Amino acid sequence: MTEKRYFDDPMTTEFTAEIVGTRRDERGFGVILPFTFFYPTGGGQSNDTGTIGVARVVDVFYDRDDIVHLLDREIELGKYPAKIDWDRRLANMQHHSGQHILSAVFWKTLNLETISSHISGDSPSTIDFEVNSLSDKEILHVEQKANQLIFENRIMRAYFVENKESVPFRRLPKVDGEIRVIEIEDYDFSACGGTHVLQTGMIGSLKIVRTERVNKKIRIHFVTGRQALASFEQFQYAAQNTANLLKVGVDEISVYVENLQMQLKDAQKELKTLREFSLDVEVENMVQHAEKVGEIWIVTKLFENRNPAELRALAMKSRNYPNIVALLASFDGEKLSLVTSCAEGISVSANDLLQKHLAPFNLRGGGDKSIAQGGGVADGVDEIFKSTVEIVQNS
Numbered sequence: 001m002t003e004k005r006y007f008d009d010p011m012t013t014e015f016t017a018e019i020v021g022t023r024r025d026e027r028g029f030g031v032i033l034p035f036t037f038f039y040p041t042g043g044g045q046s047n048d049t050g051t052i053g054v055a056r057v058v059d060v061f062y063d064r065d066d067i068v069h070l071l072d073r074e075i076e077l078g079k080y081p082a083k084i085d086w087d088r089r090l091a092n093m094q095h096h097s098g099q100h101i102l103s104a105v106f107w108k109t110l111n112l113e114t115i116s117s118h119i120s121g122d123s124p125s126t127i128d129f130e131v132n133s134l135s136d137k138e139i140l141h142v143e144q145k146a147n148q149l150i151f152e153n154r155i156m157r158a159y160f161v162e163n164k165e166s167v168p169f170r171r172l173p174k175v176d177g178e179i180r181v182i183e184i185e186d187y188d189f190s191a192c193g194g195t196h197v198l199q200t201g202m203i204g205s206l207k208i209v210r211t212e213r214v215n216k217k218i219r220i221h222f223v224t225g226r227q228a229l230a231s232f233e234q235f236q237y238a239a240q241n242t243a244n245l246l247k248v249g250v251d252e253i254s255v256y257v258e259n260l261q262m263q264l265k266d267a268q269k270e271l272k273t274l275r276e277f278s279l280d281v282e283v284e285n286m287v288q289h290a291e292k293v294g295e296i297w298i299v300t301k302l303f304e305n306r307n308p309a310e311l312r313a314l315a316m317k318s319r320n321y322p323n324i325v326a327l328l329a330s331f332d333g334e335k336l337s338l339v340t341s342c343a344e345g346i347s348v349s350a351n352d353l354l355q356k357h358l359a360p361f362n363l364r365g366g367g368d369k370s371i372a373q374g375g376g377v378a379d380g381v382d383e384i385f386k387s388t389v390e391i392v393q394n395s
């Protein structure tokens with residue numbers, strides 16, 4: 001059974017590790033010490049990393065009562081200097097302690113019980129609550145209260161009790177026997193086996209960066225310490241870059257973007273009107289150059305790279321002219337698009353024309369008597385309207 005020294009002393013990061021046993025499995029080579037300051041993964045907190053002798057400690061985990069230190073190479077039994085990666089440990093302690101504070105504040109101010117939590121020192125940590133929604137105002141209130149508790153630099157104690165009824169736990173532990181208590185001075189008591197800061201001021205500051213809905217729960221994402229600073233730097237960088245691009249101050253971005261959105265909306269509206277007008281003129285021009293076949297006027301045109309939606313719009317507009325049959329194609333060197341349309345009262349069917357024109361290319365499409373559309377990959381389309389007059393005559 002490994003003695004867990006991190007329980008009473010989360011600040012020691014260097015010690016002499018005596019390797020008294022080894023474990024070899026598919027994950028690699030692990031060592032057992034009589035006592036350790038390395039925290040193993042558990043209780044929602046990830047493991048410490050560091051070194052034992054020349055070996056890197058890449059993972060630390062429980063194996064029943066023993067704590068296994070997984071190494072990146074094999075070393076012999078004996079005594080070695082061991083060192084825990086302090087930055088990672090500190091970030092884990094700060095986030096874990098921050099979680100205790102947040103869970104306590106949510107409970108005391110909004111009566112919300114923490115359902116689960118995940119502690120991570122290098123990405124936002126999370127806490128889940130069983131609630132439908134949380135307002136921005138509630139989040140801000142909780143965050144401010146949490147930071148107040150941090151700035152008050154309250155003592156955080158860790159100790160064991162035999163009788164759980166003797167402690168005013170926020171949430172009564174389900175297990176009996178010896179229980180480890182984490183106490184935030186005059187504020188909160190909870191059962192926990194993790195590593196925590198000695199006083200809340202060590203957390204630095206705490207920022208809730210995001211809330212999201214996960215099934216029937218609300219998950220909040222928060223950062224503390226160096227992560228909170230990094231998060232601020234990231235936001236500041238993004239905001240300053242945007243402000244520079246817009247040539248305004250950071251505090252003017254939202255008003256400026258709102259104005260831009262309105263201008264864009266007006267411009268899009270105007271563009272739509274102009275585009276419609278331009279298509280009207282284009283159709284008028286095409287109709288004037290139509291070829292007369294009996295009572296019918298045929299418009300054929302092959303475009304390069306014309307958007308199929310525009311082809312269709314042109315074809316639709318041509319139906320406003322009496323006795324017009326329009327066949328409009330576009331080819332981008334690889335793909336053919338064809339739209340056919342027939343004015344009302346004409347005996348020819350647009351769908352029929354489409355099928356007959358696509359058949360030589362082995363392509364398909366569909367539509368009805370008035371408008372049809374189709375196409376696909378074709379080798380060359382220069383001859384596409386070669387037999388149009390004949391086809392119309394025989395339809």
Ligand SMILES: [Zn+2]
Pocket residue numbers: 096097100182192193194195196
């Ligand atoms: Zn804890």
